[in-house]
Amino acid sequence: MLNFIRSAILLLSVIGALPAHAALKVLATTADWAALATELGGDRINVYTATSALQDVHRVEAKPSLVARARSADLVVATGGDLEIGWLPVLLRESGNTRIQPGKPGYFEAVTSLHLLDIPSSVDRAMGDIHPQGNPHVQLDPHNIALIAQALTARLAALDAKNAAFYTERGADFQSRWSQAIDRWETQAAPLKDVRVIVIHRDQTYLLHWLGMKEAGAIEPKPGVPPSAGYLAELVSRMSLNPPRMILRNAYNDSKAVDWLSQRIHTPVVLLPFSVGGTAGAKDLFGLFDDTLNSLLAASQ
Amino acid sequence: MTRFEPFAALCMLACTAALADNPSNTATAFNPAVSLILAGNYASLSQDPATFQIAGFIPSGGEIGPGERSFNLGESELTLNANVDPYFFANLTTAVSSDNEIGVEEAYVRTLALPSGLTAKAGRFLSSLGYLNEIHAHAWDFIDQPLAYQAFFGGQLKQDGVQVKWIAPTVTFVELGAETGNGDSFPGTRRNRNGVNGNALFAHIGGDVGNSTSWRAGVSWLDHRAEARTYEDSDSAGAAVVNAFTGKSRTWILDGILKWSPQGNSTQRQLKVQGEYLRRTESGQLAFDTEGLALSDVYRNAQSGWYLQSVYQFRPRWRVGVRYDGMDSGTPRIGLVAGGILGREDFPALRDSSPDRVSTMVDFSPSEFSRLRLQYAWDNSRDGERDRQLFLQYLFGIGAHGAHKF
Numbered sequence: 001m002l003n004f005i006r007s008a009i010l011l012l013s014v015i016g017a018l019p020a021h022a023a024l025k026v027l028a029t030t031a032d033w034a035a036l037a038t039e040l041g042g043d044r045i046n047v048y049t050a051t052s053a054l055q056d057v058h059r060v061e062a063k064p065s066l067v068a069r070a071r072s073a074d075l076v077v078a079t080g081g082d083l084e085i086g087w088l089p090v091l092l093r094e095s096g097n098t099r100i101q102p103g104k105p106g107y108f109e110a111v112t113s114l115h116l117l118d119i120p121s122s123v124d125r126a127m128g129d130i131h132p133q134g135n136p137h138v139q140l141d142p143h144n145i146a147l148i149a150q151a152l153t154a155r156l157a158a159l160d161a162k163n164a165a166f167y168t169e170r171g172a173d174f175q176s177r178w179s180q181a182i183d184r185w186e187t188q189a190a191p192l193k194d195v196r197v198i199v200i201h202r203d204q205t206y207l208l209h210w211l212g213m214k215e216a217g218a219i220e221p222k223p224g225v226p227p228s229a230g231y232l233a234e235l236v237s238r239m240s241l242n243p244p245r246m247i248l249r250n251a252y253n254d255s256k257a258v259d260w261l262s263q264r265i266h267t268p269v270v271l272l273p274f275s276v277g278g279t280a281g282a283k284d285l286f287g288l289f290d291d292t293l294n295s296l297l298a299a300s301q
Numbered sequence: 302m303t304r305f306e307p308f309a310a311l312c313m314l315a316c317t318a319a320l321a322d323n324p325s326n327t328a329t330a331f332n333p334a335v336s337l338i339l340a341g342n343y344a345s346l347s348q349d350p351a352t353f354q355i356a357g358f359i360p361s362g363g364e365i366g367p368g369e370r371s372f373n374l375g376e377s378e379l380t381l382n383a384n385v386d387p388y389f390f391a392n393l394t395t396a397v398s399s400d401n402e403i404g405v406e407e408a409y410v411r412t413l414a415l416p417s418g419l420t421a422k423a424g425r426f427l428s429s430l431g432y433l434n435e436i437h438a439h440a441w442d443f444i445d446q447p448l449a450y451q452a453f454f455g456g457q458l459k460q461d462g463v464q465v466k467w468i469a470p471t472v473t474f475v476e477l478g479a480e481t482g483n484g485d486s487f488p489g490t491r492r493n494r495n496g497v498n499g500n501a502l503f504a505h506i507g508g509d510v511g512n513s514t515s516w517r518a519g520v521s522w523l524d525h526r527a528e529a530r531t532y533e534d535s536d537s538a539g540a541a542v543v544n545a546f547t548g549k550s551r552t553w554i555l556d557g558i559l560k561w562s563p564q565g566n567s568t569q570r571q572l573k574v575q576g577e578y579l580r581r582t583e584s585g586q587l588a589f590d591t592e593g594l595a596l597s598d599v600y601r602n603a604q605s606g607w608y609l610q611s612v613y614q615f616r617p618r619w620r621v622g623v624r625y626d627g628m629d630s631g632t633p634r635i636g637l638v639a640g641g642i643l644g645r646e647d648f649p650a651l652r653d654s655s656p657d658r659v660s661t662m663v664d665f666s667p668s669e670f671s672r673l674r675l676q677y678a679w680d681n682s683r684d685g686e687r688d689r690q691l692f693l694q695y696l697f698g699i700g701a702h703g704a705h706k707f
Contacts, residue, residue: 052512054564061560061567063515063707064474064507071418071468086669090704093390096418096468125670125699224668226617254569254617 022046024160027066027073027100029084030057031276032139033110033148035285037077039174040153044163048073050091053251053278057083058129058224062091070095073106075159077152080109081116081136105159111136113151114144117205129224137203139275141210142182142289149174177286185289188297195300196244198235198261200253204272207292216244219257227257239265246270246299251278270299333383333391334701338439340375341695344368348688355452356684357630357654358604359546360532361487363455367445367680367690374399375694378406378439382703388414394437406437407459418468428458428486429466429478429503430521431577432556440705442573442612443660444676444694448626449579449606453552455487458523460499474507474517488550488581489525500524507707514561517707521554527583531591537646543592544648546600548585554578560707568617576609589637589647596643598636602651605629610660618666626658628682654684672696 023046028034034049041047048069051060057079070076070091078084092101099106116134123132138144153171157164193212197204200219208215217239221231239261247269249258255269262269272292273282281291346367353366376399382392390413394406409424427435433450434457446456462482469475484498485491492498501524507517531545558575560567580603587600610624633651637643645652658681664674673695680688 052565054512055566056568059568060565061515061707062704063509063560064505064517065472065509065515067468067476067707068472068474068508072470086704088704090706094468094706096415096420096466098414098416101413125668129668252566252568 024156024163025072025074026077027069027075028077029079029088030139032145032285032288033077033079035276035288036145036149036152037156039285040149040167040170041156042166042170044160044166045156053273053275053282056252058086060084060087062087062094066091067094070100071097073097073100075106075108075155076100077108078110079136079138080111081133081138082131083136105155108152108155110144110148110151111138113147114138117209118202128220128222130222135202135205138206139288140204140207140292142178142185143210144206145285146175146178146182149178181286181289185293189293192293192296192300195246195296196242198239198244198247198267200249200258203250203274204248207272211296216242219261232257232261236261236264239267243267246296248272250274268299270295272296331383333381334703336380336698336700336702338378338380338437338702339695339697339699340377340439341373342368342375342444343372343693344370345691346370346688347690348683348686353682353688354650355448355628355682356656357650357652358452358628359530359650361452361455362532363451363457363487364446365451365455366682367678367688367692376438378437380703384413385410388412418470420466422464422466423462425459425461426464428460428480428501428523429464430458430501430523430552431503431554431579432517432519432558432575433577434458436706439696439698442610442620442622443624443662444674444692445660447577447606447608447610447624448628448656448658448682449577449608452604452606452628453488453579453581458501459486460501461485462497462499472508474505476503476505476519478503484525488527488530488552488583490527490530492526492528498526512565513563514559515565515707516557516559518557519555521552521556523550523552523554525550525552527585529588529591532650534648534650536590537644542590544650545588545591546583546585547588548583548600550581550583552579552581554580558707567614569614570616571614573612574610576607578605578607580605587635587637589643596637598640598642600633600635602631602633604631620664620666622660622662622664624658624660624662626656626660628654628656630654630656656682656684658682670698670702 023044026037026045026047028037028047029050031049031053034047037047050066051057078088118135120130153167156167189211196214196216198217199215202223217235219227221227243265247258247262247267249269249271251274258269273279273288276282276288279291282288350367350369376396378396380394385391390411393408396404396406407426409422409426411422412420429435460480460482464480466478480501481497482499483491489499503521505517505519509515527550528547529545531543534542534544536542556577560573562571582603584601586597588597606628608626612620612622614620630653632653638645660678662674662676664672666672676692678690680690
């Protein structure tokens with residue numbers, strides 16, 4: 001019996017000690033935050049991505065595999081701003097993991113580092129799927145990424161104190177490579193200024209805002225509300241008078257509506273990755289912006 | 302935990318700053334989240350709903366059957382919830398019925414701070430048995446519950462008691478749980494005794510297959526005791542009698558669900574296949590005509606029921622579904638019949654039957670907060686007279702409606 005107790009205590013202490021030696025387990029809600037966490041954490045963290053660029057992050061389910069990942073996660077990296085409201089709260093609740101609950105160090109929200117665009121002055125569901133805190137599709141402005149990276153570096157260092165120097169160093173390295181990349185992208189993107197585009201959902205707002213492009217119209221009359229035939233006919237007549245340069249489609253969007261509109265108003269559709277992994281070129285965050293800009297520039301010529 | 306302290310201090314500063322930036326109405330800042338569901342339907346039924354029974358099964362007395370004919374106001378469900386403090390979360394779900402009664406669907410507190418993947422719940426809550434039991438009515442894929450749930454739990458099994466649940470720290474989803482309570486919900490009865498009744502154990506596992514498919518499967522066990530659980534029947538002469546069961550009631554449930562959508566993107570298309578098998582063994586004493594002859598002898602029965610359903614979202618906002626319900630009443634061993642005191646025809650509710658039902662539905666959801674449904678069913682619950690049922694249903698949700706479970 002004594003032997004059994006001894007070995008049980010030994011086993012328990014081994015299990016208890018495991019997380020201290022293992023890499024920090026990060027659960028990222030999108031591929032963008034997974035890519036960012038990997039840039040900052042390297043081999044000291046173990047990243048699992050809850051969704052892919054081919055999924056609409058509004059409509060994800062708190063499926064069993066995600067509950068299992070959340071159960072053992074040391075850090076959840078979420079967008080926030082209610083983007084994941086349809087599934088993340090239930091995922092966190094079901095996980096039984098106290099470390100990753102909102103307000104705990106193990107819960108990180110990207111939007112808290114940013115000033116959001118499109119903050120509604122009033123909120124009513126008659127206005128569609130609006131987000132009371134502002135537009136949460138923040139990843140397509142690289143300046144946002146830099147701010148989020150800064151906050152995430154600090155969070156990783158705080159959570160995993162013995163690797164703090166490692167994260168700080170990697171964070172600084174990422175920031176310097178990133179700011180060089182931003183300079184390059186902004187030079188490259190100069191011809192895109194004032195180019196008029198049509199969007200589907202207003203989730204490229206930050207991209208357009210960054211590059212000074214103009215949203216001429218949206219296929220969704222209100223966020224999350226599919227267009228009626230009457231609305232589309234009106235959009236066609238409005239756009240035919242002053243055709244925009246391109247229609248933007250994200251990798252996760254269905255192609256039907258944009259292809260239909262493209263034929264009517266003789267405007268090309270540009271497929272954007274929207275998130276890391278959305279196109280073959282968008283392998284990481286650098287690739288995401290390289291690929292997005294290449295596609296936009298190619299279509300604007 | 303000490304390593305978090307510097308950060309906690311930072312967070313406190315940041316949080317105070319955030320609050321200062323955003324002066325909200327402090328009187329209402331701590332109000333709980335409010336969600337209200339309005340539901341209603343129009344029903345056209347070929348059989349008189351007052352004669353509804355699931356043949357061969359002791360009536361569960363719950364929310365069973367197709368409801369009434371013509372226009373019906375459904376239950377209006379009001380939910381309030383919020384965190385109590387850093388340690389507890391509280392939830393109240395009330396249902397206001399069309400006959401102006403308020404019922405407590407759920408009223409529970411749940412822990413927020415237990416370690417190691419443990420959570421505990423206390424109060425009244427929908428049991429986590431099976432798959433469909435803890436899904437609220439507004440999130441069902443059909444207007445009504447499977448026959449098996451109606452016959453075995455009177456719709457849904459509610460526990461007035463406590464639940465402990467544990468999620469294993471594994472890559473595959475593993476959830477183990479136990480519940481106990483006062484056993485008041487069918488098939489149990491409230492007994493005037495100390496201690497517990499209505500013990501339940503459940504285990505669920507789940508995971509993904511590739512990017513497109515997710516699944517969950519489980520097994521549950523329920524151990525209830527009934528004391529003078531009465532039901533209305535008629536004797537062989539057709540006179541109304543009240544009979545009562547006293548004894549043990551044990552139920553096993555196997556459940557499984559699989560969801561598929563291309564690349565996991567359920568916006569366009571999604572296929573859902575789910576099924577459950579329930580088997581209940583009851584053994585004890587059956588009393589005949591408790592208000593008259595008051596005869597009593599042994600009773601034993603093993604009954605089962607299952608359903609298999611599939612719902613396909615073929616384009617955004619539109620879904621079609623089909624469900625098959627199968628039931629097997631088994632052949633009861635009734636001591637009063639075996640002893641020659643009474644005949645089988647004195648227990649018409651317990652006749653050997655295999656009721657079944659086929660339900661089809663199409664629903665349209667203008668948004669996540671509204672749904673209109675058309676359902677048509679061929680209901681052979683009475684085992685003989687088929688009820689052709691047509692339903693039109695609406696469901697609207699306002700307020701801070703929480704996310705649904707998988």
